[in-house]
Amino acid sequence: MPLLYVTDLAYPARGRRYCDEDIFLTSRLREHFALALCHPADARALMPGFDAVIVRNSGPVLHYQEEYDAFRAAALAAGTPVYNPLTGRADMAGKQYLLDLTTAGYPVIPTVDDPARLAELPQAPEYVVKPKQGADSIGLTFTATPTGPAGAVLIQPRIDFTYEVSFYFVDDAFQYALHAPDPARRWELRPYEPTGEDLAFARSFVEWNTLGHGIQRVDACRAPSGELLLVELEDLNPYLSLDLVPAHVQDAFVTALTGSLHSFLG
Numbered sequence: 001m002p003l004l005y006v007t008d009l010a011y012p013a014r015g016r017r018y019c020d021e022d023i024f025l026t027s028r029l030r031e032h033f034a035l036a037l038c039h040p041a042d043a044r045a046l047m048p049g050f051d052a053v054i055v056r057n058s059g060p061v062l063h064y065q066e067e068y069d070a071f072r073a074a075a076l077a078a079g080t081p082v083y084n085p086l087t088g089r090a091d092m093a094g095k096q097y098l099l100d101l102t103t104a105g106y107p108v109i110p111t112v113d114d115p116a117r118l119a120e121l122p123q124a125p126e127y128v129v130k131p132k133q134g135a136d137s138i139g140l141t142f143t144a145t146p147t148g149p150a151g152a153v154l155i156q157p158r159i160d161f162t163y164e165v166s167f168y169f170v171d172d173a174f175q176y177a178l179h180a181p182d183p184a185r186r187w188e189l190r191p192y193e194p195t196g197e198d199l200a201f202a203r204s205f206v207e208w209n210t211l212g213h214g215i216q217r218v219d220a221c222r223a224p225s226g227e228l229l230l231v232e233l234e235d236l237n238p239y240l241s242l243d244l245v246p247a248h249v250q251d252a253f254v255t256a257l258t259g260s261l262h263s264f265l266g
Contacts, residue, residue, distance in 0.1 A: 002051055003050060003051070003261075004038060005022070006043045006054065006056060007038075008059040009022065013059075014187065018057035021239065025254070028254045033261070040055075040059065040061075040064055040071070043071045044071040054261070055084065061236070081264065084215060090205075090216075091234050095132050096132075098230075106205070113154055113155070121155065127142070128157070129141050132151070132152055161221035161222055161224070163183060165221075166179070166219050168215070168216075168240060169202070169216045169218070170214075173256055176191070189241055198228065205230060213263065215235075215238055215257065217233075
């Protein structure tokens, strides 16, 4: 079954090299699938020649929004299988989920999308303001007096967290966790051994997202009070930092991904 593997090998990500990860993954996946790589802007045109599409390190969609929207519409119209499936409720669908999870009482950094609703947030000396359709920290600012059009921005209290931690899943199976001990160095990650409570926290968001198959990364921060709070649930094209985990963890991840793809593609 030929797969179209979507990646931007030249994307200039801060602190990591997308291309190395996709070179590694495709070198392992080609043992099980016939596949070809393409840039996200070319995915729609090339898709008819393949049985399925796997979207990996394709960079922030806002850099090629028109092409992505056309690809998504064409895939849905043709019934072409896309992995991750296009039914994701988190970053794949925008940032509305942060508001929905706040309203539902999940352990997430409290979020509103209107400066007029600032009183609904915990009082803080400074707030984080970012575009609702943003990605990769593009347009993020810190201010004591948030402004912006209602519905177009996300506003959160700036939390003096201890560290950030990410949990990586294939389908509903936990694979590994990495954390950034220094909050100022987000991409200087080290292996992290999660507690049962940590895993229950991360799994609650994977279950909320209801994706039967796919790769998800649950990003969280450790609040001053000790609890974890969700920062982001990445279900479109999460970077995996596979180069930072031991070889046996890489092997286990590839095995899980291969099994997930076989199951998804039937």
